[in-house]
Structure formats: structure tokens, C-alpha cells
Amino acid sequence: MEKVLLKNIENPNSTDINEYKQAGGYKSLPKALALKPKEVIDDVKRAGLRGRGGAGFPVAMKWTFATADPKFPKYLLCNADEGEPGTFKDRPILEKNPHLLIEGMAISGYALGAEYGYIYLRGEYPAAKHILNRAISQAYEAGFLGDNIAGSGTRFHLAVHQGAGAYICGEETALIESLEGDKGQPRIKPPFPVNVGAFAKPTVVNNVETLSNLPYIIEIGGESYSKIGSPDCPGPKIYCVSGHVEKPGVYELPMGTSLRDIIYSHAGGIKGTRKLKAVIPGGISTPVLPPEKIDCPMDFVSMPKHGSMLGSGAVIVMDETVCLVKVCYRALRFFEHESCGKCTPCREGTGWLRKILGRIENGEGLEGDIDLLLAISSNMLGKTFCPLGDGAASVVQNFIKHFRPEFEEHIGARACTVR
Amino acid sequence: MFDEAAMKELREIREKYPSARAALLPALYVAQREFGWMSPEAYEAVSEMLGIPKAIARGVGTFYAMYKHRPEGRNIIQLCTNISCMILGAERLADFLKGRYGLEPGGTTPDGRFSLVIMECIGACGTAPAMLVNDDFYENLTEKYIEEILEKYR
Numbered sequence: 001m002e003k004v005l006l007k008n009i010e011n012p013n014s015t016d017i018n019e020y021k022q023a024g025g026y027k028s029l030p031k032a033l034a035l036k037p038k039e040v041i042d043d044v045k046r047a048g049l050r051g052r053g054g055a056g057f058p059v060a061m062k063w064t065f066a067t068a069d070p071k072f073p074k075y076l077l078c079n080a081d082e083g084e085p086g087t088f089k090d091r092p093i094l095e096k097n098p099h100l101l102i103e104g105m106a107i108s109g110y111a112l113g114a115e116y117g118y119i120y121l122r123g124e125y126p127a128a129k130h131i132l133n134r135a136i137s138q139a140y141e142a143g144f145l146g147d148n149i150a151g152s153g154t155r156f157h158l159a160v161h162q163g164a165g166a167y168i169c170g171e172e173t174a175l176i177e178s179l180e181g182d183k184g185q186p187r188i189k190p191p192f193p194v195n196v197g198a199f200a201k202p203t204v205v206n207n208v209e210t211l212s213n214l215p216y217i218i219e220i221g222g223e224s225y226s227k228i229g230s231p232d233c234p235g236p237k238i239y240c241v242s243g244h245v246e247k248p249g250v251y252e253l254p255m256g257t258s259l260r261d262i263i264y265s266h267a268g269g270i271k272g273t274r275k276l277k278a279v280i281p282g283g284i285s286t287p288v289l290p291p292e293k294i295d296c297p298m299d300f301v302s303m304p305k306h307g308s309m310l311g312s313g314a315v316i317v318m319d320e321t322v323c324l325v326k327v328c329y330r331a332l333r334f335f336e337h338e339s340c341g342k343c344t345p346c347r348e349g350t351g352w353l354r355k356i357l358g359r360i361e362n363g364e365g366l367e368g369d370i371d372l373l374l375a376i377s378s379n380m381l382g383k384t385f386c387p388l389g390d391g392a393a394s395v396v397q398n399f400i401k402h403f404r405p406e407f408e409e410h411i412g413a414r415a416c417t418v419r
Numbered sequence: 420m421f422d423e424a425a426m427k428e429l430r431e432i433r434e435k436y437p438s439a440r441a442a443l444l445p446a447l448y449v450a451q452r453e454f455g456w457m458s459p460e461a462y463e464a465v466s467e468m469l470g471i472p473k474a475i476a477r478g479v480g481t482f483y484a485m486y487k488h489r490p491e492g493r494n495i496i497q498l499c500t501n502i503s504c505m506i507l508g509a510e511r512l513a514d515f516l517k518g519r520y521g522l523e524p525g526g527t528t529p530d531g532r533f534s535l536v537i538m539e540c541i542g543a544c545g546t547a548p549a550m551l552v553n554d555d556f557y558e559n560l561t562e563k564y565i566e567e568i569l570e571k572y573r
Contacts (some may be wrong), residue, residue, distance in 0.1 A: 085501040085540035116437075123485045124497075124541045126554035159435045164444055165484030167539060181443030181471075183482040199437050242503035242544035249545045284502060314544070322506050330505055334539055340482075 001228065004216045004236045005209060006252045009096035015131050017138040020099035026144055028218035032107045033152040040111040041067070044214070046222030050233045052089075053079055053170070053207035054283070054311045056300030062204055065194035066112055069202040076114040077198060077205045078105055079175060080121040080128070083167040084283035085334060086314035089238040090208035092250055094121070094128040097212070098135035102158065104214035106139075106149055109156040112204055117158045119208075120175050123165045132160050167338035171386045172205040174340065185342040186386035209238055230256030232301040239298065241267040243317035244274065256297040263294065263317055274319040278403070282311020284331045285391030287398035288324075308398075323418035325410050328399040329357035335392035346389030349380040353396055365411035370400060421464050425453050429468055439469045447480050456487045492527040492534035494572040497551040500537050503544035512548055513537065515562045520569070532573065 008014050008023045020026065032040050045060035066074060078101065082090040093101055105117050121129055136158055139145045147155045161179050163169050169178045173187035176198050197203020213235055217225045226234045237255040239262050242248045246268030253266065259281055263269065270276050276291045281298065287308040289296075296306035303310045318327065332354040341347045353376055356369050377393035384390060400407060409417040421429065429449055433442045446465045447457065454461035457480055466473040480486045496516070500509040513535075516522040522535040543549035546558030550565075557568050 082542055083540060086503050086544050087540070088542040088544050091542045122542075123483075124538070124551065126551075127556065162445065162448065163483075164447070164486060166482065178444065179441060180438070181440040181479065183479055199441075240545060242547055243506055248547075280502075316503055316544070318506060327502055327506070330500075330502055334501060337539060 001236065001252075001254050003252050005100070005212050005238055006092055006097070006250065007100075009092055014096045015098055015135060017099055017135065017142055020097075024219075025099055025215070026103055026142075026150075028215035029103050029106050029144060030150045030152075032214075032218045033110060033150055033154060037067070037111045037113060040107065040218070043222040044111070044217060047213075047217045047225040048222075048232075048234045049210065049213055049217065049225075050235075050300055051207055052209035052213075052237070052312075054084065054285075054309075056233060056310065059206065059210060062194060062206075063108075063112055065192070066114075066202045066204045069195050071195075071202050072113075073116060073201055074112055074114040075198040075201055075203040076105060076109045076112055076117040077172075077175065077179065077203060078117065078119040078208055078211055079170060079172065079205050080119050080125075080208045081163050081167075081170040081175060082125075082208070082312075083122055083170050084285060084312045084314060085331075086242055086280060086283045086316040087240060087312040088242075089240045089250060089313060091125065091128065092238075093208050093212050094125060095131055098128075098132050099139065100212045100215060101132075101208055102135060102139050102144065104211035105158060106144060106156050107214045107218060108204070108206065108211055109158075110149075110152075110154050114204070115155040115157060117156065118161045118179060118198075119158070120161050120163060120169065120179060122169075123163045129160060129162055136160070166340075167334075168340045168386070168388060171388065174386065175205060176203065183340070185340045188385060229254035230297060230299040230301065233299045237298070237313055239266075239313045239315060241315045241317065243315075244271045244319040244322075245269065245317050246271050256299040256302065259289070259294040259296050259298050259315065262298060262315055267315075267317070270317065270319055272319075274321060276317065277320045277322055278318045278324060278327075280314075280316040280318075281308050283314040284316070284334065284395065285387070286311040287394060288402060290402045321418070323361070323416055324399055324403045324406050325357065325361045326416065326418075328396060329354065329361050331395050332357055332392060335388065335395070339388060339392075343383075343385045343389065345380040346384045346392065349376055349389065350392045352376055353392065357396075360407060360410050361416055363410070363413070363415040365407075365414070367411065369411060370404065370407050374400060421449075421453060421468060425449055426468070433469070440471060442469060443471060443476060443479055444483075447476070447483075447486055451486055456490050492531050494532060494553055495534050495536060495551075496522070496569075497536045497538045497541065499539070499541045499543065499547070499549050501540040503540070504548040507547045509548040512550075512560055512562065512565060515565065519562075519566070533569070 169184040174184040336350040380393040
């Protein structure tokens with residue numbers, strides 16, 4: 001498959017507008033502007049594009065909700081708050097291919113009738129901030145952003161809004177709160193952002209990778225795009241592989257490539273001669289899988305049938321030297337730290353789970369601790385404002401589901417048994 | 420109070436948003452740079468510039484990890500210890516920073532040269548373990564490599 005999202009990133013000047021144009025960039029924007037906004041949305045619908053942030057929501061449907069709302073102005077927000085541990089798929093687009101994202105946002109803005117866009121960029125990507133700001137200035141100078149984009153009479157203005165170190169701001173309503181200058185605490189839904197979003201106006205929040213697909217969809221047409229990868233959720237997908245593999249990194253592959261192929265054919269298999277012990281397939285919020293369950297197509301529809309989720313496509317590979325109680329503990333330390341504190345099950349639950357996991361790992365686990373972990377988790381699941389609490393609970397449930405003996409051994413031996 | 424250059428920068432930031440309140444996060448960044456940390460004076464300046472109550476500005480500022488509420492060292496080391504970095508030795512590196520430089524997580528060296536912040540994921544999982552020193556990414560870290568890197572920061 002030819003590279004779409006990571007095209008040209010080996011070019012050391014890939015962030016420059018001239019290089020991007022040389023490689024065929026900014027041709028889709030005029031093409032889209034020659035269509036009616038509704039025709040652009042129809043093409044995205046034919047493409048079958050689903051949001052790449054983790055939920056896999058159909059993009060054309062979200063856009064249609066926003067355009068159906070008569071309130072004005074409308075806002076387009078790019079979620080570049082890439083914070084799901086294990087995930088580094090948006091970073092190469094932001095740092096190496098910023099014009100692809102800008103072109104995608106200009107196309108999306110036109111389709112939505114949104115005249116203002118913001119890229120909500122995580123604070124931990126300072127290099128990307130400079131690169132994006134430079135690329136945005138270049139796009140303004142070249143007339144691809146501003147009051148009359150590509151001579152079409154359409155307005156689209158774009159700015160970077162830098163986050164400040166809060167994982168929760170990747171959740172779209174928390175992101176909006178943060179853009180508006182507030183704590184990043186999720187809002188209750190409904191109303192949904194497509195009706196009452198940023199500054200109480202209809203707002204679409206799409207992920208970096210999602211928006212970066214737009215120029216290609218317009219270039220080849222939704223029909224052709226829909227033939228790439230899985231029929232239910234087509235298109236190219238960036239998988240990012242970390243941990244104990246020979247060749248960690250980002251791999252742009254057809255959506256639905258199997259987890260086994262990603263690990264063994266693309267990332268070079270397990271490092272050295274050790275055995276595979278566990279894989280987290282889509283960032284730490286997604287259910288962990290044991291080695292015998294990795295023959296699954298990595299897409300939004302298939303993964304739930306195989307006991308996990310695609311999430312962000314962040315594959316974390318762990319070999320036999322890894323203590324999974326410790327990994328689970330570290331994950332909960334993360335969730336506790338990042339819980340926004342708004343709702344009780346998450347605020348209290350994440351800390352409680354972390355404490356119990358910590359004592360098990362430190363050889364102080366008590367008889368009944370595993371059942372206590374499961375009881376707390378089930379009291380969190382589905383009872384929180386946003387998916388952060390669900391993610392934390394499901395991490396604990398799935399580590400215990402697949403690796404319960406390791407937890408029991410820790411408690412029995414009153415020590416970590418994997419050192 | 421902000422000097423004229425900072426005020427100009429803040430007015431430009433303000434123009435990007437439909438409300439003054441939305442300029443709060445970027446304004447806090449400017450204040451942190453100008454005042455060195457989010458001191459009471461820094462909040463006072465932001466509050467005055469944007470016309471936002473100090474209690475609100477402080478409430479928002481303290482929610483976010485990247486606004487520093489006490490003076491920090493001249494160089495901030497942000498070491499990731501989340502799972503992908505942890506399983507490839509990040510904790511050993513934290514021990515090394517403690518042994519070699521006397522740097523505890525959250526601490527600052529007595530000479531004010533370095534502060535250490537333990538980070539959640541910084542998006543460098545494919546090149547783990549990783550850290551940021553100020554605005555610079557460093558990846559595939561080893562003890563020796565860290566020593567070389569830190570030589571550059573005085």
C-alpha cells in the first residue's frame with residue numbers, strides 16, 4: 001500500500017510547504033472547494049471514514065449532526081492531545097507532515113461551514129508546536145488559510161492551542177473546556193459538542209490522523225478509498241509498536257492488518273530469544289491480550305469480537321521478563337494521576353485500585369485482594385462521566401481475567417515472583 | 420506586571436479567541452516564562468491582563484501539570500516512566516539520576532542546575548526510554564547517553 005499519512009516523511013524538509021506541494025499537496029483543497037459542502041460530506045460517507053482517536057465513530061455522521069444545527073459560527077477542533085500511553089502515531093504527522101493536517105482541516109472546515117479551527121496540541125510536544133505554527137504561517141501566506149482560501153471566497157482560520165499536561169483533555173468535552181480556559185473536566189452529554197460545543201456553538205472534534213485522511217479521500221474519491229483495508233472501517237491506519245520487539249516504530253498499513261502480522265511481519269517479532277507474554281493492542285486503556293489471542297484484525301469492528309479494542313492502535317509488546325502485576329499497578333498509577341476528580345467512582349476508585357495493586361506487587365497482598373480489585377472495578381465500570389474511569393476499571397479486570405495466577409502467586413509468595 | 424513585549428504577545432494571543440477566558444492557558448504559559456514560575460505575582464499579572472478573577476486563574480492553573488508552582492531548576496528533565504519506557508528500563512534511569520546527580524523525582528539539585536519531573540507518556544514509546552530536557556526530546560536513553568546529554572545543559 002502506498003503511504004498516505006506518512007508519505008514523504010523521510011524527506012528532511014517535509015514540513016516545508018513547497019516540498020509538500022511538490023509531492024502533490026494542496027491539490028485536494030481546490031478540488032473540494034469546487035464541490036458543494038454536502039458533496040464533500042457525501043464523499044467522506046462513501047469512504048466509510050471512522051474517527052481514529054479511539055472510538056471509531058463514523059466521521060460523516062458526526063459532520064452531518066453539526067451541519068444540521070443552524071447555530072453559527074461553527075468550530076472545527078483537531079484533537080492533537082495524543083496522550084494515551086503507548087501512542088505516538090500523531091506525532092510523525094504533526095512533526096513531519098503538518099501541511100497534510102492543515103489541508104485536511106481546511107477541507108473539513110469547508111464541508112462543515114466552520115470558519116475557525118483550533119489544533120489542541122498536547123503540551124508535551126514543544127517541537128510540534130513550532131513546526132505547526134510555521135506551517136500555518138506558510139499556509140496563510142500561500143492563501144490556503146485566511147478569508148479567501150484558494151481564491152474561493154471561503155474563510156478558514158486556524159490556530160494552535162497548547163494543552164498543559166492533562167491526559168483527560170483528550171476526551172472531547174474536556175478538550176473543549178480546556179480550550180475555553182477552564183480545568184479539563186468532561187461535560188455531561190447530551191448536549192453533544194456537535195450542538196453545544198466550543199463557545200456553546202456546534203463543534204466537531206476530530207483526531208489528527210482522521211483529518212489527515214481527508215486530502216487523500218478527495219484525491220482518489222470515497223469509493224476507491226473504501227476499498228482499502230477492512231470493509232467495515234476502511235482506510236490506511238498508523239499502528240505504533242513499542243516494547244520488546246526488534247523494530248519498534250510507526251507502521252502505516254491497511255486498516256485490519258492482524259495483530260500478529262503487525263508484531264511479527266512488520267515490527268520484526270520479539271526481541272532476542274525471549275517469549276511473548278502479553279500484548280496491549282490499542283494503548284493502555286484497551287484490554288490486554290495473551291499470546292494465543294493475537295490473530296485478530298486490528299480494526300474498530302473486529303477487535304471487540306476478539307476481546308479487546310483498536311483504541312489508538314498503540315501496540316505495547318511485553319516479553320516473559322515483564323511482571324504484569326507491576327504493569328497493571330503502573331497503569332493504575334497513571335489513571336489515578338490523570339483522573340480529573342470530577343466524579344467519585346473514578347477519583348476514589350483509581351486510587352484505591354492503585355493502592356491494592358501496589359501492596360500485591362510489594363509482597364504485602366492480602367487474601368481476598370483479587371476479589372476486592374474486581375469488586376471495585378465493577379463498581380466503577382459504566383458509572384463515570386467519561387471513559388477514563390471505564391478504562392482504568394477494564395485494565396484491572398482484563399489483567400486479572402488473563403493472568404490471574406500471576407496475581408495469586410504474588411499474594412501467596414508475599415513477593416514479586418517475576419524478578 | 421508584564422513588560423510591553425509580553426503585553427503585545429498577550430494581545431496577539433487574545434485575538435485568536437472569541438473570549439478572553441479562552442486565552443487563559445496560553446497566557447499562563449507566557450506568565451510562567453516571564454516570572455519563572457507561577458508565583459502569586461504571575462497570577463496577579465494574568466488576572467489583570469485578561470480581566471479574570473485570580474481565584475479562577477489559579478484554580479485552572481493548578482489543574483495542569485505543566486504549570487510550575489514553585490521555583491524550578493534552570494533545566495527541567497522530564498523523564499517518562501510509563502509502561503513502554505518502564506519495561507525498557509526507565510526506573511533504572513531514575514535511580515541513576517538520583518545516584519549520579521542527587522535528583523529525586525520532583526526535586527532540584529542544590530546548585531539549581533536541574534529539576535526532575537517524572538512524566539506520564541511523552542509519545543516517544545517507539546524509541547523508549549525517553550525524556551525531555553526543557554523543549555528537547557532525547558530517546559533510546561542509557562546511563563552513559565544521559566551523562567552526555569546533561570553536559571550540554573548548564
